[in-house]
Amino acid sequence: MKKELGIFVLLILLCVITSIINPNFLLAINLQNIGRQIGAFGIFSIGLGLVIITGGIELSVGSMMGLLGVLLSMMLTEWHVGIVVALIACVAIAMLLDLGHGLLITRLNMQPFIVTLCGLLFYRGVARFVSNDETKGFGTAAGLDFLRFLANGNPFGIPMPFLLLIVISLITWVVLHRSVYGRYLFATGRNPEAARYAGINTKGIITLTYVICGALTAISGIIFAFYTNSVSPANHGNAYELYGIAAAVLGGCSLRGGEGSVVGIVIGTALLQVLRNLVNLLDIPSSLDFAVMGAVILVGVMADQIFTERRNRRQIALMREMSAREAQSQSS
């Protein structure tokens, strides 16, 4: 929990500074906009974070969302598939693709980076091919109000994607931090060998995690498709995997695996989106957009590293104290 506290303080600090310099930050429309972004980015970032906890990586989420966006709009506007079927198809495709990733990684012992890098290239190519490289979209097609509401609605003034993120993060929080699966996931990510000796089905756990990531990617993908309302196959979702990785790492996930939390990932996502907003509002040249983000991530991860080491030193000191006390009581 302490880990998340640090980055949470950083987030609040950024918000306060931004709103002092430019009070427009606090306008309802701006906050709603940020909330929507946090929701849409947060959902797939959680999935990506879970994969990172296994010690793996998922680079194909951006391309996958591009492919899903193209397929969704073609299904709904060109092939006239029912909404429910289209949505289920989207989620199922993503889960199947990620099942493939998981199996390649666990059964053939391929490296996650390579498998998903190939996915990144492959799905982008497929998206452009099936769409003839033409921008697809929903325009003003009728009957899609519910889906538009999912992406753009503001029940009680709160953006729908943000609400979805809260629900999903509550569920994944319980799964990751309170359930047997979550503990196995941490064990597998930390030390797969020892996990195997403890009787954990590490291959199954890893594969399942990729599938979960696929499902969450699909949900984010659907939201993005209706949020942008038009899907350009070459760009839609481009580099989103990097936002996800950055959020997870900022939130305390270690790329070595076995470390991270849902709360951290969500706060990490929020921090990234606030940063993007801040670049806009503070009249920082938008060309510096990525530079600002890079710098903040670097500082955040550095601080986290320092705190972790300090905490561990404290534990070692505690251990020393105990053995010293024992030696004393033995000699007296």
Add this chain to the structure above:
Amino acid sequence: MNNAPLLEMEGISKRFPGVVALDQVDLTVGEGEVVALIGENGAGKSTLMRILGGATARDGGTIKINGAPVEINSPRDAASYRIEFIHQELSVLDNLDVAANIFLRREPTFGGPLKLIDRRRIYKEADVLVRKLGLDISSRTTLNRLSIAQQQLVEIARALSAGARIIIMDEPTSSLTLTETRRLLDIVHDLKSQNVSVIYISHRLHEVEEIADRAVVLRDGKNAGVLQRSEINRERMVRMMVGRDLKDFFTGAPEGVYATPDGEGFAVRRLRTLRYPKHTISFSIGRGEVLGFAGLVGAGRSEMARAIFGVEKAHEAEVGLDGKTLRITGPRDAISHGIYLIPEDRRQCGLIVDFNVRENISLPNLDAYSSAKIINRAKETKAALDACKAINIKTPTPEMRAANLSGGNQQKVVLARWLSFAPKLLIFDEPTRGIDVGAKAEIYQLIRNLAANGVSVIVISSEMEEVLGISDRIAVMHEGRLTGILNRSQFSEEAVMRLATGTEG
């Protein structure tokens, strides 16, 4: 020339948290002298040598070379005094070739600031060195294609090419076959004739008898005595090393209590490991019996254990319980049948060192502490606290990272996780490696208690005293073959050694 000995270590002390590893230890080595450093595991030999090698800082004492006090604070310092360390676990880079390993950090270069490696020279010189050590290989061979013995010779070649005056060998023969050991001892003789001093750490006392000019004995971190060449014999060494009555240490079962029941208990039949596919192993263990497994390192005992537990594939393996054959395709099957392994490599396989004590203990048995797959933290913590108390795990809190515990307490954490399951067969692979004497005694007591409660126990151990003391019967392996099973009345160091070296059976 002064007459001071080449190396003098005087009053060396070293404390680790909770343990005094070395207490005022002296060691002298003359030029061209072979000094054996012997003592039980945990006597402080390795710590003393790590201090000399610059890998560990000492808390007190002085080191003199040719009578002049020196400071050795890093392996680089040690190298500058021409002290070279041949580690027990090889420290070669097995992705590089022989010459690259020999000249690592001392590569002859040309091209000035470009520092291009003079490849022609290193291969030429390496070839000469390698041949001098009787290795029939090209210096262009990559290390991972060599046997352990050959890799070790490459390390010795590296030490020699660095102009070593003192070579420390830490258990150099522990992974070697008899012929390879023979050759290593010859090489030690040669070194001596080249005026190179050797500090030789070994548990194999007959090797010490053969090559040592002097034997320095350590016990519990103190000097226990010195034997001159003419005084070195096995009995005197053992007496000095042990220094206390071993009978207090072990409380084995009284003679004849455990016959070898055939129908009852576990039977392992036709086990063929991947490493030794030509040999099949069959044996049985009665309920409440402790079956020791002795043998030299590399005899195939750990592979056998991993195959029984299902964590490593085997060509063929059949495990039966009370006459029924069990299906084991992975650790989960073994666990469901009550078969557990406490592996040799505690930090890599036994524990997740970054997990805390509580998480480590509950890991394989999480379902017992959860409802609807949600973990009940209170239940889990209580189980961990109970386990800590039951087997005396010394930790201020169950939330302590396992990495911060001492070796003995880590081992108890591994044990604690299986005890909560009511085990039927427990396999210990080197249960007390790297554990201090006090914790050792506790672990022996735990093993005996388990046996008394009807658990079948396999103890794989390379420590002679341990395997003789703890077992009801001893199975001995040699290069993948089960060479014999001794009953308690047949127990003796010689009998085990004969079977372990394959000179009998």
